[in-house]
Amino acid sequence: MLRSGDVATAxxxxxxxxxxxxxxxxxxxxxxxxxxxxxxxxxxxxxxxLLLEWGEGLGSDDxxxxxxxxxxxxxxxxQHALARMRLAALDDEFGIPAPR
Numbered sequence: 506m507l508r509s510g511d512v513a514t515a516x517x518x519x520x521x522x523x524x525x526x527x528x529x530x531x532x533x534x535x536x537x538x539x540x541x542x543x544x545x546x547x548x549x550x551x552x553x554x555l556l557l558e559w560g561e562g563l564g565s566d567d568x569x570x571x572x573x574x575x576x577x578x579x580x581x582x583x584q585h586a587l588a589r590m591r592l593a594a595l596d597d598e599f600g601i602p603a604p605r
Contacts, residue, residue: 512546516555519543521563544570553577557584560591568592568601 506515523536540563547559548569556574564570575588595601 507542507546512550512552512555515543516547516558519563548573551577553584557587560588565591566595566599566601568595571595 506512506518519539522540524532525536527533527536544559544564544567547555547564550556553574556570556577560567560570560574571588571591575585575592578585578588
């Protein structure tokens with residue numbers, strides 16, 4: 506799906522990491538690469554819907570996702586407030602400041 510450019514379907518079809526309990530080196534490598542590829546594609550898409558979908562799911566603790574979403578939204582939108590609150594919560598909870 507990613508190769509064909511169908512990012513939305515790829516994000517919706519990606520339910521989580523591959524074999525999350527396996528520590529086999531090959532599985533760990535595939536798991537990491539797939540997650541990184543989906544995440545990078547979402548970040549590079551400039552699609553606010555995808556960013557919010559990812560942020561509400563597997564990217565909920567990812568300040569870069571929320572910062573990218575924030576940059577694409579107008580300050581008056583409800584999603585803008587959501588992204589600001591999520592970034593503030595990440596900073597409070599984990600000490601993760603928003604990327605600049």
